[in-house]
Amino acid sequence: MSRKIPWIEKYRPRKLSEVVNQEEAKKALLDWINSWEKGKPSRKAVMLVGSPGTGKTTLAYALANEKGYEVLELNASDVRTGERIRQIIGGSMKMGSLFGFRGRIILFDEVDGLNVREDRGGLAAIVELIRESTWPIIMTANNPWDPKFRELRDEAEVIQLKPLRENDILTILRRICNNEGIKCEEDALKLIAEASGGDVRAAINDLQAAAEGKKVLTKDDVTVTERAHQFDMFKVLDKVFHARRFDEARSVTFLPSFDWENYYPWALDNIPSVYAKSIEAVSDAFDNLSLSDVVKGRITKTQEWELMPYMLELMTAGVALVRNKPPLPRFARLSFPERIRLMAKTKEIRQLRDALINRLRVELHVSSSEVSLYYIPLLRLMATSDTFKKKLLERLMKIMGYSLESVEKTLGVGGVNTSGEGEGDQRKSPKRPGG
Ligand SMILES: Nc1ncnc2c1ncn2[C@@H]1O[C@H](COP(=O)(O)OP(=O)(O)OP(=O)(O)O)[C@@H](O)[C@H]1O
Ligand SMILES: [Mg+2]
DSSP states (O other), X not given: OOOOOOHHHHTOOSSGGGSTTOHHHHHHHHHHHHHHHTTOOSOSEEEEEOSTTSSHHHHHHHHHHHHTEXXXXXXXXXXXXXXXXXXXXXXXXXXXXXXXXXXXXXXXXXXXXXXXXXXXXXXXXXXXXXXXXXXXXXXXXXXXXXXXXXXHHHHEEEEEOOOOOHHHHHHHHHHHHHHHTOEEOHHHHHHHHHHHTTOHHHHHHHHHHHHTTOSEEOGXXXXXXXXXXXXOHHHHHHHHHHOOSHHHHHGGGGSTTOOHHHHHHHHHHHHHHHTTTOHHHXXXXXXXXXXXXXXXXXXXXXXOGGGHHHHHXXXXXXXHSOTTOOOOOSSOOOOOOHHHHHHHHTHHHHHHHHHHHHHHHHHHTXXXXXXXXXXXXXXXXXXXXXXXXXXXXXXXXXXXXXXXXXXXXXXXXSSOOOTTHHHHHHHHGGGSTTO
């Protein structure tokens, strides 16, 4: 009998293109390695940050594989003795060419697992290694936001990976089923993907446990273990809204699958209904949520990742601890964010609108945010008012080659309802291409 190969190894992506849905991270990683290849490294090191099983280690190896680099992996004991690190710093240049590699990448996997007390001086040694290294260094970490990692973070470009969505995980699972020649029922795969909470490793392991050796996989074959991170957004919000203490609310941010980008519209949409009975509560919660957005803007702009905890605390504890908090029912009625729903529903219209805005931007010599803030509402007003103004609009648009119907559709008047989309879009508008 042949020994079983763990599917997480068998199906580990070898190329960047096989790594699913980490496009931003891949691009950042490639830009960084390219800067090395041009002889002008943007930073000596990068730190891949993300929850378990999102592809950090995989990305590091895939990059090396694709570029023909050798990976030299370091671990805590190397740091403790310091011996190997000195060797690397000392003898690295000659080694590379000896083996015919174009180069090597130093990988320090799971740096946040370093026991700082035990490996005293360990962090300092890595920082020194980064400063002196002539090789690119990749670090990975689940949760490097503790202040003790600050110096290390500062030495590196932080690249954030996302927890994978259920759909991405389904894609990965389906591919494996095909490859193994197993007929996997969609329901069975869904169950596994749901339970994984964005952790691909967990999902693949569950699949292997349930499906290996079978011809057909049905829902009944699947037993998924309840995982600590099996926590959907409803539960996250419920916990936040019910929290009475700071750390209680903040605790959701420690869940491996906590997805703060997704959390934001959820909180935004549910605050008014959950706190409906107290205007102070709504006001405080919105205040803190918007502050978290300000902090987020600052992080994006300046890469000051140590601000991250403040952002997370404002968006969770800041929403939970409010003046005059009304009593909440045992299970608050929470709703799916309208914004996400609308964005999906109005995709076509938004594309039309973007095209119109872009056109007007060029014709009027103004920025696209100005177009969407001032001109679009004006056009909309014209389209919905008396016949004279409507005729005027028709003539104006005709010059640009638009029919009245298509403009009406684009503006969301005359039968197509896109109301409520306005504010959201205006916030986004400065980001429009060319704007
Ligand atoms: N984005 C992805 N696309 C395809 N497969 C993935 C992806 N992420 C993870 N996997 C699969 O899951 C397994 C685990 O991924 P990996 O070891 O890279 O996770 P990790 O982020 O390093 O997790 P940890 O923090 O636990 O070390 C891989 O062997 C691979 O098969
Ligand atoms: Mg890993």
